[in-house]
Amino acid sequence: MGQTIAEKIFSQHSGRKVFAGDFVIANLDLVMAHDTTCAWAIDPFYQIAKKVWDKKKIFIPFDHAFPAPNVAMAKLQSKIRVFAKEQGIPVTTDGVCHQIMSERFINPGNLILGADSHTPTGGGLGALTIGVGSTDAAIAMATGTCWFKVPQTIRIKITGKLKNGVFSKDVILKIAKEFGPEGGNYRILEYGGETVRNFNVPARLTLTNMSAEMGAKAAIVEPDEQTSQYLAENQRPSEFDKNTLWSDQDAHYEKVMNFDVSNLEPQIAEPPDIDRVKKVKAIENKKIKIDQVFIGSCTNCRIEDLDVVFQIWQKSDLNSNVRTIITPASKLVYLQALAKGYIEFFTKKNAVILNPGCGPCLGRHGGVLYDNEVCVSTSNRNFTGRMGSPKALIYLASPATAAASAITGYITDPRNYL
Numbered sequence: 001m002g003q004t005i006a007e008k009i010f011s012q013h014s015g016r017k018v019f020a021g022d023f024v025i026a027n028l029d030l031v032m033a034h035d036t037t038c039a040w041a042i043d044p045f046y047q048i049a050k051k052v053w054d055k056k057k058i059f060i061p062f063d064h065a066f067p068a069p070n071v072a073m074a075k076l077q078s079k080i081r082v083f084a085k086e087q088g089i090p091v092t093t094d095g096v097c098h099q100i101m102s103e104r105f106i107n108p109g110n111l112i113l114g115a116d117s118h119t120p121t122g123g124g125l126g127a128l129t130i131g132v133g134s135t136d137a138a139i140a141m142a143t144g145t146c147w148f149k150v151p152q153t154i155r156i157k158i159t160g161k162l163k164n165g166v167f168s169k170d171v172i173l174k175i176a177k178e179f180g181p182e183g184g185n186y187r188i189l190e191y192g193g194e195t196v197r198n199f200n201v202p203a204r205l206t207l208t209n210m211s212a213e214m215g216a217k218a219a220i221v222e223p224d225e226q227t228s229q230y231l232a233e234n235q236r237p238s239e240f241d242k243n244t245l246w247s248d249q250d251a252h253y254e255k256v257m258n259f260d261v262s263n264l265e266p267q268i269a270e271p272p273d274i275d276r277v278k279k280v281k282a283i284e285n286k287k288i289k290i291d292q293v294f295i296g297s298c299t300n301c302r303i304e305d306l307d308v309v310f311q312i313w314q315k316s317d318l319n320s321n322v323r324t325i326i327t328p329a330s331k332l333v334y335l336q337a338l339a340k341g342y343i344e345f346f347t348k349k350n351a352v353i354l355n356p357g358c359g360p361c362l363g364r365h366g367g368v369l370y371d372n373e374v375c376v377s378t379s380n381r382n383f384t385g386r387m388g389s390p391k392a393l394i395y396l397a398s399p400a401t402a403a404a405s406a407i408t409g410y411i412t413d414p415r416n417y418l
Contacts, residue, residue, distance in 0.1 A: 001019070001250060001251075001252060002247070002248025002249060002250035002251040002252075003017070003019065003247070003248055003251055004020075004153045004188070004190060004247045004248075004251045004252075004253065005126070005190065005220055005222055005245055005246060005247045006128060006150070006151070006153050006188045006190065006218065006220060007019055007020065007150060007153075007251070008244060008245065008247075009109055009110075009111055009127070009128045009245075010022075010024055010026060010111070010128070010148065010150050012109065012111075012244075013026040013027050013028070013029075013111045014026045014027070018150050019150065019252075020150050020151060020152045020153065020252070020254075021149065021150060021152075022149070022150045023147065023148070023149050023150075024147065024148050024150060025145055025146070025147050026111055026145060026146060026147075026148060027111070027144060027145055028057070028111055028112065028113055028140055028144055028145060028146060029057065029107075029110040029111055029112055030057050030058075030059060030101070030105055030106075030110065030112045030113075031057065031058050031059070031112070031113050031114075031137060031140045031141050031144075032058075032059040032060075032061070032097055032101060032112070032113070032114040032115065032116070032119070032137075033058075033059075033060060033114075033115040033134065033137045033141070034060070034061050034062065034063055034064055034097050034115065034116060035060075035061070035062040035063060035064050035065060035066060035073075035076065035077050035080060036064050036065070036076060037115035037116060037133075037134045037137060038060050038080045038083070038115065038134075038137075039076040039077075039079050039080050040134035041115060041134040041135070041137045041138040041141065042079060042080070042083045042138070044134070044135050044138035044139075045083075045138040045141055045142055048138070048139065048142050048143075049141075049142035049143075051087065052087050052089070052141045052142065053141065053142060053143055053144035054144060055087055055088045055089050057144070058087070058089050058141055059092070059097070059100075059101065059105065060080060060084050060089055060090075060091050060092065061091070061092040061093070061094070061095075061096075061097040061100055062077060062080075062091055062092070062093045062357075063093075063095060063096050063097050063356075063357045063358050064357070064358045064362060064364065065358070065362075065364045065365055066093055066355075066357055067355075069364060069365035069366075073364070094330055094331040094332075094356060095328065095329055095330030095331055095332075095333070095334075095356030095357055096297070096298045096329050096330060096356070096357060096358055097114065097116060097298075098114075098116070098118055098119065098121035098122060098205075098209065098298040099121075099298055099302070099329035099330040099333070100330050101114070101121075101122055101129070102121065102122055102124070102125060102201070102205060103234050103330060103332055104234070104236070106122040106125045106127050106129060107125070107127065107231070107236075107238045107240075108125060108126035108127060108223035108227060108238060108240040108245050109126065109127060109223075109240060109244070109245050110122075110127035110128070110129070111127070111128050111130075112127060112128070112129040112130070113129075113130055113131075113132050113136065113137060113140050113146055114129060114130070114131055114132070114137075115131070115132055115133065115134050115136075115137035116131055117131045117212050118131065118209055118212050118298050118380065119131035119132075119212075120208050120209065120211050120212050120216055120217075120218045120219045121205050121208050121209040121212075121298055122205075122208070123208040123211075123218055123219040123220035123221060124201055124202075124204035124205035124206075124207065124208040124209075124219075124221050125201060125204075125205075125221075125223065125227055125230070125231075126220065126221060126222060126223030126227055126240070126245055127220070128188075128218050128220060129218060130148075130217060130218050131212065132146070149186075151186050151187050151188045151217045151218070152186075152187055152188070152253075152254040153187065153188045153189075153190050153247075153251075153253050153254060154184065154187050154188070154189055154190065154253060154254055154255055154256075154257065155190050155192065155247075155253045155255070155256040155257070156175060156189055156190065156191050156192070156193075156256075156257050156259065157192055157193040157256060157257070157258050157259070158171060158175075158191065158192070158193040158194075158195040158196050158259045158261060159193045159194050159195055159258070159259070159260050159261070159262075160194075160195055160260045160261040160262030160263075160264075161195070161198075161262060162195070162261060162264065163262075163263070163264070163265075164415065164418055165266055165400060165413070165414050165415035165418045166261070166264050166265065166266055167203070167206075167308070167398045167399070167400060168199055168203035168204070168206040168207055169206050169210075169267075169299070169300055169378070169397070169398035169399070170264055170265075170266050170267040170398055171195070171207065171259070171261055171264065172206060172207050172210045172211075173210075173267040173268070173269055173277045173396065173397075174259065174261070174264060174267055174277065175207075175214075175259060176210060176213060176214055176269070176274045176275055176277060177267075177269075177275050177276075177277035178257070178259075178275075179214040179275070180214070180274075180275045181213060181214060181215060181273060181274050181275060182214070182215045183214050183215065184211060184214035184215045184216035184217075185215035185216075186215070186217050187215070187216055187217060187254065188216065188217055188218045188219065188220060189208075189211045189214070189216045189218075189219040189220070190219075190220050190221075190222075190247065190253075191204070191207050191208070191219065191220070191221045192221070192222060193258075193259075195261055196221055197224065197226075199226070200226050200229075200230065200304070201226055201227060201229075201230035202230075202302045202303075202304045202305075203304070204221045204226070205302075206299055206300060207219065207221070208220065208221065209298055209299045209380060210274075210299060210380050212380070213274040213380055213381065214274070222242075222245065222246045222247065223240055223242075223245055224242075227240075265279045265280070265281060265413075266279065266280040266281070266397070266398060266400065266401050266413055266414055266415065267279060267280065267397070267398075268280045268283055268376075268395050268396065268397045268401060268411065269382055269395065269396040269397075270283070270382075270395060271382045271383070271384070271393045271394050271395065272382060272383045272384045272393075272394075273382070273383065274380075274381070274382065274383075274396070280397065280401050280411065280412070280413045280414070281413050283395075283411045284410070284411055284412055284413050286411075287410045288374060288395075288410050288411050289321075289374065289409060289410055290322055290374045290375065290376055290395075290405055290409060290410055290411065291321075291322065291323065291369075291373040291374050291375065292322065292323045292324075292325065292360075292367060292369065292373060292374070292375040292376075293322055293323070293324045293325065293375070293376050293377075293402050293403075293405055293406040294325050294327075294359070294360050294361070294367060294375055294376070294377040294378065294379065294387075294402070295309060295324070295325070295326045295327070295378050295399055295402050295403065296325065296326060296327030296328070296329070296354070296358075296359045296360070296361060296378060296379065297327070297329070297358065297359070297361040297377070297378060297379035297380060298329065298358070298361075298379075298380070299378060299379050299380045300378035300379070300398065300399050301326070301327055301328055301329040301333065301378065301399075302329055302333055303333050303336040303337060303340075305378070305399040306326075306328070306333070306336075306337050306340075306342055306399075308398075308399050308400050308403065309326075309342075309346075309399050309400075309402075309403040310340070310342050310345060310346075311418065312400060312403040312404055312407070312414060312417045312418065313345070313346075313349055313403060313406075313407070316407045316417065317349065317407070318349050318350055318351065318406050318407060319406060319407060319408060319409035320350075321409050322405075322406055322409050323352065323367065324349075324350070324351040324352065324406045325351070325352045325354060325359065325360055325366065325367045326346055326351050326352070326353050326354070327353075327354040327355075327356065327357060327358070327359030327360070327361075327366065328353075328356045329356060330356050331356050333356065334355075334356050351406075352367075354366050354367075360377075360387055361377070361379045361380075361381075361386075361387070362386065362387070363385065363386055363387040363388040367387075368387065368388035368389075369387045369388035369389050369392035369394075370388065370389050370392065371389045371391040371392065372389075372391050372392065372393075373388075373389070373392045373393070374392070374393045374394075374395070375387060375392065375393070375394050375395070376395045376397055376401065376402045376405045376406075376411060377394050377395065377396055377397070377402070378396075378397065378398065378399050378402050379396065380396070381394075381396075382394040382395065382396045395411060397411075398414070400414035400418065401413070401414050403417070404416060404417050
């Protein structure tokens with residue numbers, strides 16, 4: 001019987017041919033823990049080891065609350081700095097962990113652990129990148145291994161050419177509506193089909209990123225020419241064999257789901273759940289007043305997203321009653337935006353540009369919401385209390401929808417401006 005790409009990667013890292021349901025101890029290519037989860041991993045780590053298994057394969061980014069917004073966060077970061085210095089590991093402050101990993105570290109066929117729930121993002125590069133807790137990260141930092149029960153794979157085949165004003169974020173919101181927040185529990189979501197083949201890697205990263213909201217253990221796209229181009233653009237060309245990193249034709253899937261997006265319109269997820277998805281046009285008619293727009297996070301603040309925002313804002317001023325916040329996903333994205341003139345352009349439009357990182361996404365700093373405030377966000381979570389007050393309301397949308405809404409002051413179909 002053939003294997004899925006996930007089964008092949010687990011096999012390569014465990015030294016034997018395995019299938020869904022098998023238990024394995026697998027060797028890891030990289031372990032990531034950030035400015036919160038790394039602090040919680042340090043004490044468990046020292047209970048089992050004095051030195052990390054390979055300091056070149058440990059990645060510690062400060063991104064979730066950097067620079068530290070309060071004394072408690074400063075204390076955690078101080079603890080991590082001491083640990084990192086002792087272990088000889090550099091601390092990175094260049095942006096969101098998942099974006100930096102995609103730019104610098106992840107290669108097709110890798111098996112990577114990250115102490116963050118959105119680690120599946122990296123699957124857009126044809127790797128298995130799996131989110132774990134701090135204790136598992138501590139063991140992995142000490143041993144370079146982790147045990148797994150190989151998950152079942154659900155194949156998601158997406159076909160059709162997207163219409164103007166519709167993006168990969170709209171596609172994944174449509175899929176999330178079908179799955180719900182638990183439809184992918186302990187599954188690997190494998191995205192394919194002509195639509196995905198035509199997506200560049202940044203668009204694919206949006207798909208794999210939001211797979212975490214459906215409970216997925218990991219998500220993956222088979223690597224191809226788009227992957228090679230992305231790696232080359234980031235100065236790290238990589239060769240890979242499709243025979244070893246593509247699912248076999250006779251591979252077994254738990255199920256195959258088909259989505260035709262030919263007639264898809266811009267989508268938006270109403271609070272407080274990821275599957276409360278509707279057409280933006282239907283919400284627009286309600287003229288829901290908004291207080292904040294957040295264009296950022298590991299889901300949607302790459303340069304391709306900012307290209308769309310720049311296009312939409314060309315001939316319009318932003319609504320003075322809306323706080324519009326932009327957080328580039330990484331230093332590289334920030335510098336790309338700077339070179340294109342976007343930083344000056346956005347600033348003159350009265351948008352607030354934050355340093356690269358997670359920003360307001362998790363409600364710690366950079367734009368915390370107050371009671372009854374409404375935010376249109378390009379991030380991945382809209383549950384109660386995610387961005388501050390438990391009485392605030394978060395709507396999830398594409399950068400295009402967010403940009404259009406920043407102009408009008410209410411949730412707006414971006415096709416009006418494209």
